[in-house]
Amino acid sequence: MKNVLIPYVLLHGDPVVKTIVERMLDENIQTIRPQLTERGISYPLLEDLGTNGSVESAKSLLEDLVANGVFERKLIDRIVLCPSCKGYLIRSKYHCPKCDSFNIEQVSFIEHTMCGYIDSRKKFEKGDELVCPKCVGRLSVKDSRPIGQSFECNPCGFRFDSPKIVEQCNTCGEHFGSREAVYSPIFEYIFTEEAKNALSKGTLLLSMIEESLKEEGFEVTLRGSLPGKSGVEHRFDVIAKRGEELLAANLSFDATNEDLTSLFAKKYDTSPKYSMLISLSKPAPPTVAISESYGIMVVSGSKPSEITEKLKQIVKPPSVPK
Ligand SMILES: [Zn+2]
Ligand SMILES: [Zn+2]
Ligand SMILES: [Zn+2]
Structure with a gap:
């Protein structure tokens, strides 16, 4: 499809x-x-x-x-x-998993190797020195060992490795956790490759059409617009002028009735001498019948060169006998 x-x-x-x-x-x-x-x-x-x-x-x-x-x-x-305003200006905050306070701190733990006592560094601090709360010995660099880091809740004293993460929206102020967040x-x-191919075919066909119309003495504008009698501007894939003669054409891959109807409205308003629907696939017989009643030529061919050949035949000025 x-x-x-x-x-x-x-x-x-x-x-x-x-x-x-x-x-x-x-x-x-x-x-x-x-x-x-x-x-x-x-x-x-x-x-x-x-x-x-x-x-x-x-x-x-x-x-x-x-x-x-x-x-x-x-x-x-x-x-x-x-989750509430879909804003992305979000501030992450760390809460205590036990009492939900935001007032938690990162603490580092040390061991007094002389007596084996472990506690947060804060508990060892006495003025400028580190003093063991258990054996009251002074700690030197040699007899203290860093154990690692953790979190401690100031109000409830709970210690934990992973805080509860609470997001706050800067735009609307909403607080939410990772379960409620929109992780978009x-x-x-x-x-896609198919689109590139389709586009290059369309582009290639257009430039070949431009070339062959120029050879027949037309001035060509691709993907331009023409003013209609109604004052509305109508877009066409190809607009070509040769003296008083005007040609307006649209490209279509499958020449549908809808393409014809839309082109007919534009044709009616702009009255070019040649109105064409150029298609890379052969239109169905009912579509051909409609095109005839609309006065629109369907120029189709399986290859761009086949289309440009037909096009040249159509616009060739009748040879005037001498
Ligand atoms: Zn707490
Ligand atoms: Zn000690
Ligand atoms: Zn928000």
Whole structure:
């Protein structure tokens, strides 16, 4: 199914998708990268381009494009988000596992090797010196041994290795633990191989069409727009002018009735001499019948060269007998 969907999305999908894909091709962008903002993970490239700056709409658009086989996503990181506001400005705090106080300290333990007594360093401190609370002997570097570090709760005295981690959201103030946290994946989005192929075919075909129309004396604009009588601007994949003659064409991978209907509306408003739907696959007979009633030529062929040959035949000026 993917092979059918990709060209569909790329060519007839939503205009926002078209703009994004065109911009990526123009600027040779292969990957849509995330960025962290106060609002969480965002995709700046998409927010510039008609998703109204909304993080949510940019994300759902990307997920649609993944479902349609245009992009594949790559997990690049994970991030802790606030469960209540989805903010990412989070402060981690350590609490006592017993009484839940935030007032805990890291303590280091030492052993008085002369008598074997072990306690926190604090308990040994007497002014500038270390004195053993058990045998009251003074500790020198030689007869003290560091044992390691741990946590101690100031209010309840409980000692522990792993504190309870409490996150606090800087944006809304919510407190939450790792169970409530949203541990969200961060993806970047890359064109699939199928999409790259479909795009390169479309691009190749367009440049061949441009070339052959120029040979026939046309001035050609690719992916441009024409003003209609209604005042609406209509986008076409190919716009070509030769004197008073105007040609407007759209590319389609599968020449559907929807393509024809949408082209007919544009044709009606802009009245070019030649209106064409150029397709890499042969249209079904009912589609041909519709195209005839609309006055739209369907130019199809399995290879780009076959299409450009047909195109040249159509636009060749009739030879004037001398
Ligand atoms: Zn405690
Ligand atoms: Zn001692
Ligand atoms: Zn929050």
